[in-house]
Amino acid sequence: MNAAPADQIRLLDVQAFDVRLQQLAHRRKSLPEHTEIQSLTKDLTQMRDLLVAAQTEESDCAREQTKAEQDVDQVRTRAARDQQRLDSGAVTSPKDLAGLQHEITSLAKRQGDLEDVVLEVMERRESAQERVAELTERVSSVQAKADDAVARRDAACEELDGEAASVAKEREVVAGVVPADLIALYDKLRAQQGGIGAAKLYQRTCQGCRQELAITELAEIRSAAPDTVVRCENCRRILVRTSESGL
Known part of the structure; x- marks a missing residue:
């Protein structure tokens, strides 16, 4: 030739x-932001999974608390009704009075047990709520870092792409006369x-x-x-x- x-x-x-x-x-492919974004995305996925788990736990506790409070209300209502019957004097039979008093005592114990359950569930729910708040803040923080890294990567890529386009244009001009x-x-x-x-x-x-x-x-x-x-x-x-x- x-x-x-x-x-x-x-x-x-x-x-x-x-x-x-x-x-x-090569510089575009090797930008440190690529690794940074990959790491932050992995952390974000893990934290979001933990957040969902905490939110699910809080939701479960909320339903459990509602059910326990309803049980307390039912026992309290029944105890109040029995107490009203006792106080009204409508029950005169010694046997019936003894049975009614026994039931009131049993209901009081049942109410106390259920209220303990409510307190225990409330404590678990409060702990879950604190966990949700903590993880929500951490997710927001990591998301902000990821957004910043993406913005820096995009800016760097835009600059490199602009330079590459300029070089490619110059190459085309020179190669065109060969x-x-x-x-x-x-x-x-x-x-x-x-x-x-x-x-x-x-x-x-x-x-x-x-x-x-x-x-x-x-x-x-x-x-x-x-x-x-x-x-x-x-x-x-x-x-x-x-x-x-x-x-």
């Missing part, structure tokens, strides 16, 4: 743009060689693989016409000759 020396030099400019685009893509067949070869080699398709020959060394060329290879390059597109025998990348090639 042949190409004007100036076009071969421009190929180095295209390569420089491609290297810069690779660097920008012969199509040379660009096609370059792109093919770049895909095969880790992003480097063309390299400068500097002081007899290929800047692509960093290997010094053999004497015979240098002799062939010296004898090649200026418009001949030469390749490194070691890495097969396009070798671009300049005044610094040491030929």
Whole structure:
């Protein structure tokens, strides 16, 4: 393949743009905010699960408390009714009076037991409410940190994307004046060689693989016409000759 020396030099400019685009893509992928967001999202998921569990416990306690209070009200109402019967004098039979008094005593004990249950449930509910409040605050705090990290990531990505778009536009302009067949070869080699398709020959060394060329290879390059597109025998990348090639 042949190409004007100036076009071969421009190929180095295209390569420089491609290297810069690779660097920008790597920086975008490696932003510390990505790891930070991942960690915060994991923490947020765990805390939200704990919050749901605490809210469920509080809700269960609320229903249990309501049921226990209803039981107390039923016993209290029944005891009040029995006491009213006792106080009214309507019950005159000693046996019935004894039975009524016994029932009032039993209801009083039952009411006391149920009120103890209510207190115990209230304590558990209060503990659950405190847990809900604590976890709600922690979730809000972590969410704020996550939102901040996302905002920082998005800002960094926007800046990098803007720079990448600018570099890509410059590359397009330079690549547009390089012969199509040379660009096609370059792109093919770049895909095969880790992003480097063309390299400068500097002081007899290929800047692509960093290997010094053999004497015979240098002799062939010296004898090649200026418009001949030469390749490194070691890495097969396009070798671009300049005044610094040491030929």
